[in-house]
Amino acid sequence: EALDRIQALEPKLHSFLHVTAERALEQAREVDAKIAAGEEIGMLAGIPIGIKDNMCTKGIPTTCASRILENFVPPYESTVTQKLADADAVMVGKTNLDEFAMGGSTETSAYHLTANPWDLSRVPGGSSGGSAAAVAAEECVVSIGSDTGGSIRQPASFCGVVGMKPTYGLVSRYGLVAFASSLDQIGPFGRSVEDTAILLQAIAGHDPKDSTSLKVEIPNYAASLKPDLKAKGKLRIGIIKETFGEGLDSQVEQAVNKAIEQLQHLGAEIDVVSCPRFRYGLPSYYIIAPCEASANLARYDGVKYGLRAPDADNLLSMYTRTRATGFGAEVKRRIMIGTYALSAGYYDAFYLKAQKVRTLIKEDFENAFQQFDVLVCPTAPSTAFKAAEKTTDPLSMYLVDLMTIPVNLAGLPGLSVPCGFDNNGLPIGLQLISNVLREDQLFQVAYAYE
Ligand code: GLN
Numbered sequence: 001e002a003l004d005r006i007q008a009l010e011p012k013l014h015s016f017l018h019v020t021a022e023r024a025l026e027q028a029r030e031v032d033a034k035i036a037a038g039e040e041i042g043m044l045a046g047i048p049i050g051i052k053d054n055m056c057t058k059g060i061p062t063t064c065a066s067r068i069l070e071n072f073v074p075p076y077e078s079t080v081t082q083k084l085a086d087a088d089a090v091m092v093g094k095t096n097l098d099e100f101a102m103g104g105s106t107e108t109s110a111y112h113l114t115a116n117p118w119d120l121s122r123v124p125g126g127s128s129g130g131s132a133a134a135v136a137a138e139e140c141v142v143s144i145g146s147d148t149g150g151s152i153r154q155p156a157s158f159c160g161v162v163g164m165k166p167t168y169g170l171v172s173r174y175g176l177v178a179f180a181s182s183l184d185q186i187g188p189f190g191r192s193v194e195d196t197a198i199l200l201q202a203i204a205g206h207d208p209k210d211s212t213s214l215k216v217e218i219p220n221y222a223a224s225l226k227p228d229l230k231a232k233g234k235l236r237i238g239i240i241k242e243t244f245g246e247g248l249d250s251q252v253e254q255a256v257n258k259a260i261e262q263l264q265h266l267g268a269e270i271d272v273v274s275c276p277r278f279r280y281g282l283p284s285y286y287i288i289a290p291c292e293a294s295a296n297l298a299r300y301d302g303v304k305y306g307l308r309a310p311d312a313d314n315l316l317s318m319y320t321r322t323r324a325t326g327f328g329a330e331v332k333r334r335i336m337i338g339t340y341a342l343s344a345g346y347y348d349a350f351y352l353k354a355q356k357v358r359t360l361i362k363e364d365f366e367n368a369f370q371q372f373d374v375l376v377c378p379t380a381p382s383t384a385f386k387a388a389e390k391t392t393d394p395l396s397m398y399l400v401d402l403m404t405i406p407v408n409l410a411g412l413p414g415l416s417v418p419c420g421f422d423n424n425g426l427p428i429g430l431q432l433i434s435n436v437l438r439e440d441q442l443f444q445v446a447y448a449y450e
Helices: 002-013 021-036 079-086 129-136 153-159 193-203 250-265 278-299 315-326 329-342 347-371 394-401 405-409 439-449
Strands: 016-019 048-052 090-095 142-146 162-165 186-190 236-240 269-273 374-378 414-421 427-434
Touching: 002 016, 002 021, 002 090, 016 129, 021 090, 048 079, 048 129, 079 090, 079 142, 079 193, 090 129, 129 142, 129 153, 129 186, 142 193, 153 162, 153 414, 153 427, 162 193, 162 439, 186 193, 193 439, 236 250, 236 347, 250 269, 250 374, 250 414, 250 427, 250 439, 269 347, 278 329, 278 347, 278 394, 278 405, 329 347, 347 374, 347 405, 374 439, 414 439, 427 439
Parallel strands: 048 090, 048 142, 236 269, 236 374
Antiparallel strands: 016 090, 142 186, 162 186, 162 414, 374 427, 414 427
16 A cells, blocks of 8 residues: 555655665565464564665665765665564655755755655755655655754654654664764654654664664653643643744744643643753854764765766876765765864864854753753744745755754754644644653653644
């Protein structure tokens, strides 16, 4: 059914870069065989799932939506996709993204645009736009994305689905193609909070292959979901003051305020909290992320992976020709910003300063969590915008992640849950943020609200 739906909708949506129909049917038959033989089946048995195309899948192309990885077929499997296969999930394909996950609309993909299922003339958000659109359009039941500065939560908000970024280190990054290693985190998309919680359960956990992976017990997230917040004693929810005001779409503001009222009815104690350094998140992120990206992307030299430009007469010209033709404009921009900010004389002024600001933002969150269990704000300042509306103005595109970026800088978990529609019928997202490793609280609040 999922494959039929994909075949019917892909000509309009383009959520996928590769549909892995044969492998999906093979996996599904294996599950059938297990059931027929009376064997135990995994927690995701037979569930069709989409995987963002920046996670390595053995024998299946992994392009990061970049020309430079056009011919790359990984010789190994990422930990997350291995865990999903072990849980008997059925991968239906690799989903579209902004090139190397750099962007907020999936428009920097070197291959094609993905449409927002609610309005085909609009973007699905990004960078995990393909994963969000595929779940929203029911091309698969759940999907996996990655979130460096908002790339799961913002497209979830634009496409009207649930998306969550776990605590940094909760999910292994082994086999996730690196963008900004200190910020990247893999997470789940679903049409319900419960589906999202179950999917996180399947992919979380310590992995010796990722040195930043946390050694912690994974709670049963789905088991503790309840219809209200009363049974838990008074849950304290803080509204982040700085996310309201100038730049916030008034219809988004209304929907978020209504959702907050609803949380109060459900039994939460609500008050306003100030995170005064929150607004420095965006400028520090756009130093730190490009710096890390410029180091990570140095590996695409025309030798080890994918594309090699022809007709080079020496090593240096092979590098430069390969990169000039293989990388798109946004990726080049990030490499240049990062290389500049890391160079001698500028390192202290830009990179070091940005890292100090990162610590201050973390402190704001720490202070807020002294008084509150969960923080709440809009996921994005607006609903989905029209395709091509922001592509000529990178700064306006960067502003889309104003409210999600601080969460990555602090390594915290964040979740976006749908909270209504604007007058154009476009979905609006509510962002919930909790303290480190309190994913359980995020799911509880989101579930009661949903
Ligand atoms: N839109 C942000 C960027 O372009 C975040 C991307 C992401 O989370 N992968 O860097």
